[in-house]
Amino acid sequence: MTYLDAAAAIVGPTQILTGEALAPWRRDWTGQYLSDPAGLVRPGSTAEVSALLALASRHGQAIVPVSGATGLTGGAVAGPEAVLLSTERLSTIRSISAAERTAEVEAGVVLSTLHAAAEEEGLLYPVTFGARGSARIGGLLATNAGGSNVLAYGNTRDTCLGIEAVLPDGRVLSLMSALHKDNSGLNLRHLMIGSEGQLGIITAAVLKLVPAPRIRATAMLAPRDLAAALTLLNRLQDETGGKVVACEYMPDIYIAGHLRYVAGAREPFGQRHAHNVMIELASPSAADAAPGEDGQPRLSAQLEALLAGALEEGLILDATIAQSEAQRAEMWARRESAAELTFARRPFVDCDIAVPLAQVAAFLQLIRQRVRALVPGAEDMVVAHLGDGNIHYTIYPGEAGLAQAAELRALVDGTAVELGGSFSAEHGIGLSKLPAMRAVKDPVAVETMRAIKAALDPAGLLNAGKTIP
Amino acid sequence: MTYLDAAAAIVGPTQILTGEALAPWRRDWTGQYLSDPAGLVRPGSTAEVSALLALASRHGQAIVPVSGATGLTGGAVAGPEAVLLSTERLSTIRSISAAERTAEVEAGVVLSTLHAAAEEEGLLYPVTFGARGSARIGGLLATNAGGSNVLAYGNTRDTCLGIEAVLPDGRVLSLMSALHKDNSGLNLRHLMIGSEGQLGIITAAVLKLVPAPRIRATAMLAPRDLAAALTLLNRLQDETGGKVVACEYMPDIYIAGHLRYVAGAREPFGQRHAHNVMIELASPSAADAAPGEDGQPRLSAQLEALLAGALEEGLILDATIAQSEAQRAEMWARRESAAELTFARRPFVDCDIAVPLAQVAAFLQLIRQRVRALVPGAEDMVVAHLGDGNIHYTIYPGEAGLAQAAELRALVDGTAVELGGSFSAEHGIGLSKLPAMRAVKDPVAVETMRAIKAALDPAGLLNAGKTIP
Numbered sequence: 001m002t003y004l005d006a007a008a009a010i011v012g013p014t015q016i017l018t019g020e021a022l023a024p025w026r027r028d029w030t031g032q033y034l035s036d037p038a039g040l041v042r043p044g045s046t047a048e049v050s051a052l053l054a055l056a057s058r059h060g061q062a063i064v065p066v067s068g069a070t071g072l073t074g075g076a077v078a079g080p081e082a083v084l085l086s087t088e089r090l091s092t093i094r095s096i097s098a099a100e101r102t103a104e105v106e107a108g109v110v111l112s113t114l115h116a117a118a119e120e121e122g123l124l125y126p127v128t129f130g131a132r133g134s135a136r137i138g139g140l141l142a143t144n145a146g147g148s149n150v151l152a153y154g155n156t157r158d159t160c161l162g163i164e165a166v167l168p169d170g171r172v173l174s175l176m177s178a179l180h181k182d183n184s185g186l187n188l189r190h191l192m193i194g195s196e197g198q199l200g201i202i203t204a205a206v207l208k209l210v211p212a213p214r215i216r217a218t219a220m221l222a223p224r225d226l227a228a229a230l231t232l233l234n235r236l237q238d239e240t241g242g243k244v245v246a247c248e249y250m251p252d253i254y255i256a257g258h259l260r261y262v263a264g265a266r267e268p269f270g271q272r273h274a275h276n277v278m279i280e281l282a283s284p285s286a287a288d289a290a291p292g293e294d295g296q297p298r299l300s301a302q303l304e305a306l307l308a309g310a311l312e313e314g315l316i317l318d319a320t321i322a323q324s325e326a327q328r329a330e331m332w333a334r335r336e337s338a339a340e341l342t343f344a345r346r347p348f349v350d351c352d353i354a355v356p357l358a359q360v361a362a363f364l365q366l367i368r369q370r371v372r373a374l375v376p377g378a379e380d381m382v383v384a385h386l387g388d389g390n391i392h393y394t395i396y397p398g399e400a401g402l403a404q405a406a407e408l409r410a411l412v413d414g415t416a417v418e419l420g421g422s423f424s425a426e427h428g429i430g431l432s433k434l435p436a437m438r439a440v441k442d443p444v445a446v447e448t449m450r451a452i453k454a455a456l457d458p459a460g461l462l463n464a465g466k467t468i469p
Numbered sequence: 470m471t472y473l474d475a476a477a478a479i480v481g482p483t484q485i486l487t488g489e490a491l492a493p494w495r496r497d498w499t500g501q502y503l504s505d506p507a508g509l510v511r512p513g514s515t516a517e518v519s520a521l522l523a524l525a526s527r528h529g530q531a532i533v534p535v536s537g538a539t540g541l542t543g544g545a546v547a548g549p550e551a552v553l554l555s556t557e558r559l560s561t562i563r564s565i566s567a568a569e570r571t572a573e574v575e576a577g578v579v580l581s582t583l584h585a586a587a588e589e590e591g592l593l594y595p596v597t598f599g600a601r602g603s604a605r606i607g608g609l610l611a612t613n614a615g616g617s618n619v620l621a622y623g624n625t626r627d628t629c630l631g632i633e634a635v636l637p638d639g640r641v642l643s644l645m646s647a648l649h650k651d652n653s654g655l656n657l658r659h660l661m662i663g664s665e666g667q668l669g670i671i672t673a674a675v676l677k678l679v680p681a682p683r684i685r686a687t688a689m690l691a692p693r694d695l696a697a698a699l700t701l702l703n704r705l706q707d708e709t710g711g712k713v714v715a716c717e718y719m720p721d722i723y724i725a726g727h728l729r730y731v732a733g734a735r736e737p738f739g740q741r742h743a744h745n746v747m748i749e750l751a752s753p754s755a756a757d758a759a760p761g762e763d764g765q766p767r768l769s770a771q772l773e774a775l776l777a778g779a780l781e782e783g784l785i786l787d788a789t790i791a792q793s794e795a796q797r798a799e800m801w802a803r804r805e806s807a808a809e810l811t812f813a814r815r816p817f818v819d820c821d822i823a824v825p826l827a828q829v830a831a832f833l834q835l836i837r838q839r840v841r842a843l844v845p846g847a848e849d850m851v852v853a854h855l856g857d858g859n860i861h862y863t864i865y866p867g868e869a870g871l872a873q874a875a876e877l878r879a880l881v882d883g884t885a886v887e888l889g890g891s892f893s894a895e896h897g898i899g900l901s902k903l904p905a906m907r908a909v910k911d912p913v914a915v916e917t918m919r920a921i922k923a924a925l926d927p928a929g930l931l932n933a934g935k936t937i938p
Contacts, residue, residue: 099699099703099826099827100825100826100827143652144652144656146650146652150649150650155650157656157659158627167913167917171913171916172913173911173913173914173917174911174913174914175911175914177889177891178825178889179823179824179825179858179890179891179894180619180823180856180857180858180859181615181619181624181823181854181857181858181859181891181894181895182823182891182893182894183612183613183615183663183893183894183895183896183897183898184891184892184893184898184902184905184906184910185898185906185910185914185915185918185936185937186660186663186664186667186668186917186918186921186922186936186937187613187626187659187660187662187663187664188914188917188918190626190656190659190660191655191656191659191660191921193656194652194655194656195655195656198655199655211706211707230568234568237680237753238680238753238754238755239754239755239756240710240754241709241710241711241712241752241753241754241757242710242711242753243710283710284706284707284710284711285707285708285709285710286707286708287708287771288710302756354648354649354650354651355648356569356647356648357568357569358568358569385650387649388649388650389648389649389650390649390650420646420647421648422646422648422650422651422653423653424651424652424653425648425650425651425652426650426652427652428652429652429653429654433653436653437653437654441653441654442642442643442644444636444640444641444642444643445642445643445644445654445657446654447640448636448642448655448657448925449654449655449657451924451925452655452660452921452924452925453655454924455920455921455923455924456917456920456921467654468654468655
């Protein structure tokens, strides 16, 4: 009996897809990675995931877990030897505790569904990014997703208190704690988070929620330069007691791309500026939301006063504060159309790197010179989570320059590392950054990862050929 | 040649202690754990730690790492077969970056030394607890130390951006990143943190600093009950936008113990209350520190107004706000004399557990009944990091009841787990909680820890016989 035949006995024949039904999984949304899996299984419970992996162990069947399929690194690509295992049917929000500010969710819950459920309780699940309508919690955890609110609330791992995962041989690892302190041996929760399906399949989690903001104050700024932007960011954090939740950098090339490729796009300012930053402050405090002497909410007044000071000092050259939810939405839409406008031109080489905050400007200057030295005429696109030092840097080498895609990636990765940074910030390794893992990751770290992988998945059946070179 | 003779060639003969010189290491500070090591080596660099562990691998020499020796679980106990390896000479603060708010420190730096160095830069290293004058950073990281500010800033792991550790065979794992986002394979940093010397010896780290508070507002409250205390805590967090940095619970039995065993102790209120909570708000904001209409700092005025409301509602029965740094220091001294007053009576059985926030009252009621059913006449002591659900629960069973120490521990651990909690909150496992790891930790988690330990330390030479049963 084939693996899929035996799997049908576990999940039922309607939850096994093959042939034409696999079409949506054959090509990832960036169009860069193609799959040709033997089939796809859709378990409906942790017990079924467990049975499917135990079965795979017995059959020597390669398994590739897939969640919302919004990743950018080819982490869910499957060849003909592999079967995809989708957690989409594990889609229950089991409970939300308003008093403890936690949510117990299954891996297949869509991020925006969790956002809505938390909001109904006056709470916020803070991890957010453009693909929130498709991305699922299991994928967020497996890749330790970042996004636009990391500055205030951390990466996905920082929002996770407990986890349940099925190990490669089918055993269920139960660490579904809702505790803020739990030192009981090696931290397997943190090991599973960000492991990209190498050590197991995450099936459920306990997530931290935070009080929903009562007031948000959002602005577009044109800083004098990136150093001025960082000075202002630190000042805003200190003066507001850490209420900056987003600090997103869009250089003029991004604004130009937005105007060109996105329908309905408008200029952020009356004139164009080299540097553009969107910042958002948020607070759950009634005092911050209450009107002050000038009639506007105190947080908005505080932002206005701080920006007026920064303008006077010359730290910023221009500023617009959103005066309505519609204006705020326009600012966010500009930032969140990053994927749309970045992938509007092809071919592209998309990179996701991090450098220390003070090195963002140096990185951008250096990489542009180096890219053009390698591929004359290459164009680029830049958008960054400035408060995290996380830059999404995309190169358009042209059809002729595409032959040098690997060298271009190595150049970007190497330049980031040279400046004290990482070749991988929030998108993870998958397939796309395996060369960088070989070339620039600490070799002892890679050997240690291999030893752990071999200990937990000795036959190498789970998401083989990715993440760990 | 013996291991110690060969080690002398690496560190120099003056850095090898044997015989009488080992006296300070033979008994831990609680008096509960006795050691009788073959010797102690004091390397002066990461390279020397590496050479010492490579040598231990070749000799099959058991090694027990020791840091500040302030642990409570016997994690640094060494028998005659083992050599202690102290990181005390790795005591350099390599750099502090005020702009990036990071510190690069060696493992032997004493916590209070780091506090002072950060303060000179207008910054704060937020992890703190009573033993800060002796505890060292390597030990904090190896045990993922908690303390009194976890509510606001997290446990030690949450303050760590990068790490360097020497693996059991002497290879150096270099993950000294200062980045806020770095998804590049399995997260070995989080695996090493809290691993209690099972997987390697931490030699250096990059730690996050935060802006130093410009203003603190500290108060003693007498909540009506623990539910009222949690209601008030959530309200203070929401209304101040998360400025509560400490929320420490001291029931009347603690106040009584404090008055009895600590010189100079004074009553917190004019009358005694069943429940006493110390809270502290802190803010780096100049606006919060500036005087408001009533002349006092705005943060203090905000606290006063919120407490006045809580008094009126009956959430709290009494409140005292510190009016001077001396009054604040007295409040903290009361809380931080926990070890002194807890260990003033002997014999004791000290436990460190965590439960969900809403279960603290239920735990205390239940455990007291159960303890007295097992050992009639047993007394107890309670102090808790209420905002983390972390309770330090100590039993005084009397000399006769001491024979039941193991059952008493099992009772406390089991009751915590029964209420959705953990048998280990912030002190770790060491020797004292191995029985609980066997009895109540998820068995798949324990098997997984064993597999990882075997993969990285196949000969089992590093801190053998602890943490992982």
